[in-house]
Amino acid sequence: xxxxxxxxxxxGIVGQLVTEGVxxxxxxxxxxxxxxxxxxxxxxxxxxxxxxxxxxNPRDLAAEIVARLEGSSGVAEASVAGPGFVNIRxxxxxxxxxxxxxxxxxxxxxxxxALSGQSFNVEFISANPTGPLHLGHxxxxxxxxxxxxxxxxxxxxxxxxxxINDRGVQMDKFGESVMxxxxxxxxxxxxxxxxxxxxxxARINREHPEFHTLGKEEQLIAFREAAYAxxxxxxxxxxxxxxxxxxxxxxxxxxxxTGAVDRALDRLREQGHxxxxxxxxxxxxTTFDDDKDRVLxxxxxxxxxxxxxxxxxxxxRFRGFDTAIYLLGADHxxxxxxxxxxxxxxxxxxxxxxxVLIGQLVKITRGGEEVKLSKRAGTxxxxxxxxxxxxxxxxxxxxxxxxxxxxxxxxxxxxARKANDNPVFYxxxxxARIKSVLRNAQDIGLDWREGTFHPEILAEPLENELLGQIxxxxxxxxxxxxxxxxxxxxxxxxxxxxxxxxxxxxxRVLPRSDEQVADIHLARLWVCAAAVQVLANxxxxxxxxxxxxx
RNA sequence: GCGCCCGUAGCUCAACGGAUAGAGCAACCGGUUUCUACCCGGUCGGUUGGGGGUUCGAUUCCCUCCGGGCGCACCA
Numbered sequence: 323x324x325x326x327x328x329x330x331x332x333x334g335i336v337g338q339l340v341t342e343g344v345x346x347x348x349x350x351x352x353x354x355x356x357x358x359x360x361x362x363x364x365x366x367x368x369x370x371x372x373x374x375x376x377x378x379n380p381r382d383l384a385a386e387i388v389a390r391l392e393g394s395s396g397v398a399e400a401s402v403a404g405p406g407f408v409n410i411r412x413x414x415x416x417x418x419x420x421x422x423x424x425x426x427x428x429x430x431x432x433x434x435x436a437l438s439g440q441s442f443n444v445e446f447i448s449a450n451p452t453g454p455l456h457l458g459h460x461x462x463x464x465x466x467x468x469x470x471x472x473x474x475x476x477x478x479x480x481x482x483x484x485x486i487n488d489r490g491v492q493m494d495k496f497g498e499s500v501m502x503x504x505x506x507x508x509x510x511x512x513x514x515x516x517x518x519x520x521x522x523x524a525r526i527n528r529e530h531p532e533f534h535t536l537g538k539e540e541q542l543i544a545f546r547e548a549a550y551a552x553x554x555x556x557x558x559x560x561x562x563x564x565x566x567x568x569x570x571x572x573x574x575x576x577x578x579x580t581g582a583v584d585r586a587l588d589r590l591r592e593q594g595h596x597x598x599x600x601x602x603x604x605x606x607x608t609t610f611d612d613d614k615d616r617v618l619x620x621x622x623x624x625x626x627x628x629x630x631x632x633x634x635x636x637x638x639r640f641r642g643f644d645t646a647i648y649l650l651g652a653d654h655x656x657x658x659x660x661x662x663x664x665x666x667x668x669x670x671x672x673x674x675x676x677x678v679l680i681g682q683l684v685k686i687t688r689g690g691e692e693v694k695l696s697k698r699a700g701t702x703x704x705x706x707x708x709x710x711x712x713x714x715x716x717x718x719x720x721x722x723x724x725x726x727x728x729x730x731x732x733x734x735x736x737x738a739r740k741a742n743d744n745p746v747f748y749x750x751x752x753x754a755r756i757k758s759v760l761r762n763a764q765d766i767g768l769d770w771r772e773g774t775f776h777p778e779i780l781a782e783p784l785e786n787e788l789l790g791q792i793x794x795x796x797x798x799x800x801x802x803x804x805x806x807x808x809x810x811x812x813x814x815x816x817x818x819x820x821x822x823x824x825x826x827x828x829x830r831v832l833p834r835s836d837e838q839v840a841d842i843h844l845a846r847l848w849v850c851a852a853a854v855q856v857l858a859n860x861x862x863x864x865x866x867x868x869x870x871x872x
Numbered sequence: 873g874c875g876c877c878c879g880u881a882g883c884u885c886a887a888c889g890g891a892u893a894g895a896g897c898a899a900c901c902g903g904u905u906u907c908u909a910c911c912c913g914g915u916c917g918g919u920u921g922g923g924g925g926u927u928c929g930a931u932u933c934c935c936u937c938c939g940g941g942c943g944c945a946c947c948a
Contacts, residue, residue, distance in 0.1 A: 727877060823911055834907090
């Protein structure tokens with residue numbers, strides 16, 4: 323019996339109470355899993371919520387609901403508890419059916435239509451192609467990708483996107499730096515100084531010796547473009563290794579080439595939010611809660627970076643996305659208001675068409691000491707170095723198991739530890755452990771898919787807990803998507819893994835050598851098959867591997 | 873000065889406005905006759921930064937103070 327069934331049952335009862343005049347109007351049915359198992363499989367606070375409007379004592383009202391729940395099929399027991407909660411315990415049979423549901427749904431279990439019909443553009447990282455991705459980008463590489471997966475699992479139409487800042491003076495400085503290095507000269511003071519600049523220069527010298535025959539202007543462009551291509555490719559390679567997928571790599575240059583900037587200005591002009599002052603063109607963002615108005619075109623005729631941002635937002639909307647989600651670092655939170663104001667100025671609803679998620683900074687330590695310098699980039703630790711040190715699974719999982727508004731301190735030694743104090747291995751181990759049991763079952767010729775599944779014999783408390791935990795998965799995924807909080811999936815998996823380990827500890831799955839195969843063995847194999855499926859589905863949402871053996 | 877985020881056990885952090893605020897680590901004590909012990913159980917540990925308010929109920933929402941991080945460009 324699934325949550326939806328119980329919810330429907332309760333809603334039906336509330337409807338009856340309204341019809342009978344006990345309640346003046348319907349109330350929302352909030353159904354939750356009690357923290358304490360002693361409170362049953364499910365609990366609802368409808369009586370507490372409705373008591374006031376009904377002019378009744380919450381416990382009396384709860385008792386009326388309980389009376390109607392008892393005797394419903396699938397409900398083993400209902401009771402009033404505390405100030406007026408209604409606790410519900412399901413029958414073993416209805417609870418056990420969940421295993422069959424999961425196995426039948428397979429990889430689709432957990433997917434829902436909670437957000438179907440909504441289209442999202444999820445933009446994250448969006449680094450300059452002038453160097454390696456570093457720690458500042460890493461949190462989003464993991465969380466942004468997981469968010470895109472979670473939204474899709476909730477039925478939303480999702481496009482993940484990386485905005486390439488390939489225009490402007492930073493690109494020129496980058497080109498100058500590589501060119502200087504290729505000539506064996508010192509890199510300009512305000513250029514890029516990492517060791518990777520030397521690598522890029524050496525490689526370009528090798529592949530394009532003819533660049534040195536070009537005139538200064540042409541040579542600068544040649545180096546800039548060649549270095550850009552190589553560096554972008556390097557970022558893409560690292561992200562591919564990190565399993566972070568982007569549907570679209572959107573070049574800032576493209577905004578200009580396709581006329582998106584002009585189109586955006588036209589739109590804003592139509593909406594009446596542009597004005598000229600002191601020789602510059604301004605957007606009146608203060609109308610929508612920004613601190614000050616912003617310049618789009620400078621006095622010297624150049625576009626500001628903000629003009630590109632504006633055009634980019636509108637381009638996303640022109641491309642048909644309902645909501646543009648931006649994932650930004652805490653050091654960019656000052657942009658939130660002006661971005662939201664752009665939506666307002668364009669005639670959109672800043673509360674619907676744009677969402678900006680701010681991620682707090684991540685600090686890395688190694689054995690308790692802060693790690694700052696990267697060997698390669700000369701700045702802070704790179705994504706590549708992090709992966710080399712702790713591996714993709716550990717890095718991704720660790721970064722996604724915390725809410726993004728929590729400032730993080732991660733210790734490389736802890737993350738890489740292959741022990742139970744490391745949640746990623748704890749969850750993966752549960753998966754591998756079940757796979758092992760399933761393999762062993764196969765080895766002794768025990769096929770749980772054949773023969774009859776008897777859910778009603780799954781009456782052990784730990785079986786019940788595990789099944790209840792499994793059943794929660796779709797709701798967890800939907801909530802993670804609705805709240806844009808993929809960490810909920812990771813936390814859930816840890817609880818699921820724990821529920822499995824405790825089940826395994828108490829309930830023998832396979833027959834011992836001197837035992838006959840019985841219904842209970844088959845039934846528990848179904849539970850194992852369901853648990854391993856949910857673990858795999860959950861890890862997939864986080865982009866973490868689900869190992870067959872460890 | 874203005875704005876955003878954060879403050880929960882010794883440490884790293886959880887907790888759609890719900891019941892006795894939870895995990896892991898650290899410290900101590902236990903558990904395996906056969907499926908993966910990278911597992912399971914127990915003990916110790918708290919004025920949820922302080923103070924008000926909202927309500928049946930506040931770690932959660934509002935106000936205020938304290939403490940920490942970050943941001944306040946015709947830069948990119």
